[in-house]
Amino acid sequence: MKQDAPAFHRNKEPMLKVLQAILPQLPLKVIEIASGSGQHGPYFCSHLSNLKWWPTDIYEGAINSINAWKQHHSLTTVQPACLLDVTSEQWMRGQTMIGLPDQADVILSMNMIHIASFAATKGLLAGAGQKLPVGGMLVLYGPFKQHDVAFAPSNKSFDESLKSRNPQWGIRQLEDVAQIASTHKLALDQTINLPSNNLAVVFKKES
C-alpha cells in the first residue's frame, strides 16, 4: 500500500526548514491538498509537534498509501486521509466536508498545480480563500514561471514533458496564480527559493 515518491526524499528537508521558519509555534490545523504518497505529513508532524494534519487526495490509491504511512508512523497528530477533489463545488464553496475541519490555519499543497488542470489551481485557491481565517496561510511548493526570473532550462524541459503527457498540465506563471489568489483575499506574502529551481510560495488571507 505504501507508495514511495522519489521527490519526497529531495524536498522534505528544504520544506521542513520553510515550515519551521514561517509557522508560529502555536497549535495549528493543517490541511494538505494532494498528499500523493502521504509521506510529507508524518515527516513534518514528527518534527513539528504543534501541527495537526489532515491529508487529502483525489485518488483512492493515494488515500490507501497516505493511510498506510500514517499507520506505519503511528502519529496521533496525522488524521485519516480524506478523498478530496479541489475542483468540487463543496471544496470551492468552503462547505463542511466529512473528515476535514471547517477552518484550517494552514493549507499546504506540494507539486500539484503543474500536474493537474488549471481548474485545480483555481479550485485550490477558491477553497483556501474560504477555509482560511484572516492571517491563515496557503503554502505552495513546486516549480513556477516568473516574469522577472529566467526560466531554468531544467524547468523548461520539465514543462515540455508535462505538456506532452497532458496538454492541460504545465508549470504555472506565478503572477497568474497570485492574481487569481487576490480575488479570494489571498495576498502573496513571500516566495522562497529552494533547490532544483523550486519555490515555496506563501499567501496570507486578508480581511
Ligand SMILES: C[S@@+](CC[C@H](N)C(=O)[O-])C[C@H]1O[C@@H](n2cnc3c(N)ncnc32)[C@H](O)[C@@H]1O
Ligand atoms: C505529483 S503528485 C504530488 C504528491 C505529493 N504532494 C508530493 O509532493 O509528493 C500530484 C498529486 O495531485 C493530485 N491531484 C491531481 N488533481 C487533483 C485534484 N483536482 N484535487 C486534488 N488532488 C489532485 C494527484 O492525485 C497526485 O497525488
